[in-house]
Amino acid sequence: MADATSLAYRTDVAAGRRDTRLYDRYRTPLDLSVAWNETLDTIVAHRSVRAYRPDPVPAGAVELAVAAAQSAPTSSNLQPWTVIAVADPDRKARLAALAGNQKQILQAPLFLLWIVDHQRLTRIGDRVGTPAEGLHFLESFLLGAVDTSLAAQNAVVALEAIGLGSCYIGGIRNKPAEVAAELALPPRSFALFGLTVGYPDPAAPASVKPRLPQKAVLFRERYGASDHAGLIAAYDARLRGFQREQAMPERDWSEQASQRVRGIDSLAGRHLLRDVLHGLGFRLD
Numbered sequence: 001m002a003d004a005t006s007l008a009y010r011t012d013v014a015a016g017r018r019d020t021r022l023y024d025r026y027r028t029p030l031d032l033s034v035a036w037n038e039t040l041d042t043i044v045a046h047r048s049v050r051a052y053r054p055d056p057v058p059a060g061a062v063e064l065a066v067a068a069a070q071s072a073p074t075s076s077n078l079q080p081w082t083v084i085a086v087a088d089p090d091r092k093a094r095l096a097a098l099a100g101n102q103k104q105i106l107q108a109p110l111f112l113l114w115i116v117d118h119q120r121l122t123r124i125g126d127r128v129g130t131p132a133e134g135l136h137f138l139e140s141f142l143l144g145a146v147d148t149s150l151a152a153q154n155a156v157v158a159l160e161a162i163g164l165g166s167c168y169i170g171g172i173r174n175k176p177a178e179v180a181a182e183l184a185l186p187p188r189s190f191a192l193f194g195l196t197v198g199y200p201d202p203a204a205p206a207s208v209k210p211r212l213p214q215k216a217v218l219f220r221e222r223y224g225a226s227d228h229a230g231l232i233a234a235y236d237a238r239l240r241g242f243q244r245e246q247a248m249p250e251r252d253w254s255e256q257a258s259q260r261v262r263g264i265d266s267l268a269g270r271h272l273l274r275d276v277l278h279g280l281g282f283r284l285d
């Protein structure tokens with residue numbers, strides 16, 4: 001038998017971990033021979049955390065999250081985002097009320113707000129005498145949203161790597177104008193989503209939520225034909241298994257997802273977003 005410190009032993013342990021993590025992600029084996037490491041483990045073991053211990057995040061966690069966020073690629077190095085770290089319980093309570101009364105915002109010691117920020121580039125343009133007319137186009141808004149999202153997700157991975165949990169809060173787009181006022185956002189900036197952060201409550205552990213089979217999301221060379229119905233049915237069954245384990249109400253993903261996108265009444269006020277964005281100074285031409 002291999003010695004516990006030997007390379008062969010460590011390779012075996014890592015491979016076992018890899019297979020378990022990938023199984024958890026898909027609820028079916030995924031045969032990958034890649035050598036496993038801590039980075040991959042952190043990424044594949046992601047789960048959203050919605051129950052937190054009350055203790056604050058450790059010193060330096062915010063700065064680490066921002067360093068990770070700023071390490072993400074950014075279109076033309078424009079860096080068109082800003083993050084606001086909110087820890088004040090009263091402000092968190094007001095933001096929670098604006099985001100559909102999500103309790104986790106109250107519970108998490110830290111709430112990060114990720115802002116698409118065209119204000120900074122606008123001011124730079126004004127200062128150097130080159131007005132930033134290009135920012136008026138939908139493309140620029142999309143660029144800001146893309147870069148902000150890439151940055152935030154890097155922060156999520158870094159926070160998870162040091163044992164913290166987090167959960168995105170798209171709910172803050174339910175009332176974007178009120179959120180902008182609460183955060184004193186300047187014109188041409190917009191809170192894209194929030195992120196609750198804290199130590200996961202061990203009394204309410206979150207589990208890895210299985211994803212669609214790769215055959216449903218991965219094609220090669222061109223968009224392809226897949227056994228769509230069969231793959232979705234398989235996923236519905238796997239997710240029901242997960243819900244059973246979590247003592248959650250059982251519901252097909254396909255039904256749940258269809259309800260989420262069924263129309264205006266399922267958008268929690270967000271169907272008005274274009275008008276609100278115009279009000280916040282984005283033209284979206």
Ligand SMILES: Cc1cc2nc3c(=O)[nH]c(=O)nc-3n(C[C@H](O)[C@H](O)[C@H](O)COP(=O)(O)O)c2cc1C
Nearest residue numbers: 046047048050102167168169170171172193208209
């Ligand atoms: C942009 C974005 C917004 C989200 N908004 C919310 C939210 O408002 N409330 C919430 O509980 N979860 C929210 N989530 C978390 C998703 O529900 C979660 O990622 C998804 O169910 C998959 O679960 P997992 O992250 O545990 O794998 C959001 C996720 C993303 C990416």
